[in-house]
Amino acid sequence: MAENKINNQGNPDFDWEALANDGYSQAEHAEYADKYEATLTSINEKEVMKGVVVDITKKEVVINIGYKSEGVVPINEFRYNPDLKVGDEVVVYVESQEDKNGQLVVSHKTARMHHAWDRVNEVLKTGEVITGFVKCRTKGGLIVDVFGIEAFLPGSQIDVKPIRDYDVYVGKNMEFKVVKINQEFKNVVVSHKALIEAELEEQKKQIISGLEKGQVLEGTVKNITSYGVFIDLGGVDGLIHITDLSWGRVNHPEEIVELDQKLNVVILDFDDDKKRIALGLKQLQPHPWDALDANLNVGDKVKGKVVVLADYGAFVEIAPGVEGLIHVSEMSWSQHLRTAQDFLNVGDEVEAVILTLDREERKMSLGIKQLMPDPWEEIEGRYPVESKHKAKVRNFTNFGVFVELEEGVDGLIHISDLSWQKKIKHPSEFCKVGEEMEVVVLEIDKENRRISLGHKQLEENPWDVFETIFGEGSVHQGTIIDLKDKSGIVSLPYGVEGICPSKHMRKEDGSNAKVEEQLDFKVIEFNKEGKKIVVSHVRTFEEGEDKPLSRKGAKGGSTSKAVQDINKNAEKSTLGDLDALAALKDKMDGKE
Numbered sequence: 001m002a003e004n005k006i007n008n009q010g011n012p013d014f015d016w017e018a019l020a021n022d023g024y025s026q027a028e029h030a031e032y033a034d035k036y037e038a039t040l041t042s043i044n045e046k047e048v049m050k051g052v053v054v055d056i057t058k059k060e061v062v063i064n065i066g067y068k069s070e071g072v073v074p075i076n077e078f079r080y081n082p083d084l085k086v087g088d089e090v091v092v093y094v095e096s097q098e099d100k101n102g103q104l105v106v107s108h109k110t111a112r113m114h115h116a117w118d119r120v121n122e123v124l125k126t127g128e129v130i131t132g133f134v135k136c137r138t139k140g141g142l143i144v145d146v147f148g149i150e151a152f153l154p155g156s157q158i159d160v161k162p163i164r165d166y167d168v169y170v171g172k173n174m175e176f177k178v179v180k181i182n183q184e185f186k187n188v189v190v191s192h193k194a195l196i197e198a199e200l201e202e203q204k205k206q207i208i209s210g211l212e213k214g215q216v217l218e219g220t221v222k223n224i225t226s227y228g229v230f231i232d233l234g235g236v237d238g239l240i241h242i243t244d245l246s247w248g249r250v251n252h253p254e255e256i257v258e259l260d261q262k263l264n265v266v267i268l269d270f271d272d273d274k275k276r277i278a279l280g281l282k283q284l285q286p287h288p289w290d291a292l293d294a295n296l297n298v299g300d301k302v303k304g305k306v307v308v309l310a311d312y313g314a315f316v317e318i319a320p321g322v323e324g325l326i327h328v329s330e331m332s333w334s335q336h337l338r339t340a341q342d343f344l345n346v347g348d349e350v351e352a353v354i355l356t357l358d359r360e361e362r363k364m365s366l367g368i369k370q371l372m373p374d375p376w377e378e379i380e381g382r383y384p385v386e387s388k389h390k391a392k393v394r395n396f397t398n399f400g401v402f403v404e405l406e407e408g409v410d411g412l413i414h415i416s417d418l419s420w421q422k423k424i425k426h427p428s429e430f431c432k433v434g435e436e437m438e439v440v441v442l443e444i445d446k447e448n449r450r451i452s453l454g455h456k457q458l459e460e461n462p463w464d465v466f467e468t469i470f471g472e473g474s475v476h477q478g479t480i481i482d483l484k485d486k487s488g489i490v491s492l493p494y495g496v497e498g499i500c501p502s503k504h505m506r507k508e509d510g511s512n513a514k515v516e517e518q519l520d521f522k523v524i525e526f527n528k529e530g531k532k533i534v535v536s537h538v539r540t541f542e543e544g545e546d547k548p549l550s551r552k553g554a555k556g557g558s559t560s561k562a563v564q565d566i567n568k569n570a571e572k573s574t575l576g577d578l579d580a581l582a583a584l585k586d587k588m589d590g591k592e
Helices: 002-009 016-020 026-039 108-126 193-209 462-469 544-549 557-567 578-591
Strands: 048-056 060-064 071-074 089-096 105-107 130-138 141-146 149-154 173-182 187-191 216-224 228-232 237-241 262-270 277-280 301-310 313-319 322-327 349-358 363-367 388-397 400-406 409-414 436-445 450-454 475-484 487-491 497-500 518-527 532-536
Touching: 048 108, 060 089, 071 105, 089 108, 105 108, 108 149, 108 173, 130 149, 141 173, 141 187, 149 173, 173 193, 187 193, 237 262, 301 322, 322 349, 400 436, 409 436, 475 497, 497 518
Parallel strands: 149 187, 237 277, 322 363, 409 450, 497 532
Antiparallel strands: 048 060, 048 089, 060 071, 089 105, 130 141, 130 173, 141 149, 173 187, 216 228, 216 262, 228 237, 262 277, 301 313, 301 349, 313 322, 349 363, 388 400, 388 436, 400 409, 436 450, 475 487, 475 518, 487 497, 518 532
């Protein structure tokens, strides 16, 4: 036909009037044309009209709007309404009365857009419940097709309970309420939660009105936090604090419950408005202390696991919900300050002895050092007086040095028992912390757990020898090294220092002796206990009968010879070689 049409158009002599002669006159043609036009709907382009669905195919929806031709709309414009059927009334937007093929061009999507804003504003005012199609997921919520407008459904407005998987709603139709419209940016916010809340509000009032302390209710785990679990009691939320989940220690609530779990809880407390409800789970179980073995007593051994560590001690769980404290002082016989971390770690399995047990207060103290022998039980047998040992320097005080003989056994070396000859102002001048030194036991106080130790007692007391050398009346050569309180400090042989009172410093010519002068001095006082020697230069020339004793000492010539041997190795800054002095004493005693 198209080919004939082209050929006819190409023939200028074709009789078109003869073709139109179908048995009707021109007047009849005009009359019937007018009647036909009257049956058609008057339409204008770019306006919204109502139509009826007359056919639905896999790809298209055919809509009759009463025009001479029907409109065809892609079926995807109706995906928000999967229940669409023939006979349904829909709106379309007339794009064009006819295209190049004479076909009416309409759009359902555009029609919805044109009156959507009027519709959503109307719904916002009336609170009408509408149906929308969830198109996709977006940040913080879902995109919903409402009247052809893309509205936002926040995640918090999907349901009264937290939603963890938004994707399950995509591709589904849901009922909504319009809750907010931004006219400037053409944004619409809808809520599905608002529909549920209206239903739950009545239930909530009924539940709250019937709440009583001690009441047991069934709930669902709604949310889990580090400090507790929120339970949905049917529109009313309550909190189980982490300490009320179990009688035992709980590091995180996830150890006890899981999301959406149903469980029975007991109401512990609530505020006046009953908006904050405290719940308990462990209260529905008997307290572990009530089930504790009745035969368990102080002195019994128990096993458990370390659940908490603090500087002052460790909490050990001997049964679920039953804990005992091992104080750091009960971890070792040692008296040195230490922390529990030096002995134990969380998770350690330990054995301990019950020290105290209070079932009413539900408290228990434990000890682990009691499983080891007390080093003080047989202290006198292992450390008898005058016995020698090696000890480790632990710390200093102004009055002495604390040393450790073994774990749990400490002793004190008084500053006066450190050295025979050195004048020590502070123990740190003599030794260092951590050093090992030899000691001798001087005294034991078992009851108070004290041991007195000495270090200088390991050597011979040089003053026993000095007593034989610097006897009263003996004369020795000395050097004045200092003046103190008008008295002279005199350096004598073997590093010994003597005191020369000012009235005894006068020389034979009447002048006073000066520092660094070397003169003869007579011993006028020897105090062995006070380690004090008083000398006089005046007595060396005023009392002639004393002169034969000069430089010989109290024991005569044999002693002088022994002294001369020692003097060769003596240092002025010290009291001399103690071993040599001891040997001297032995030699002198033998000759006597």
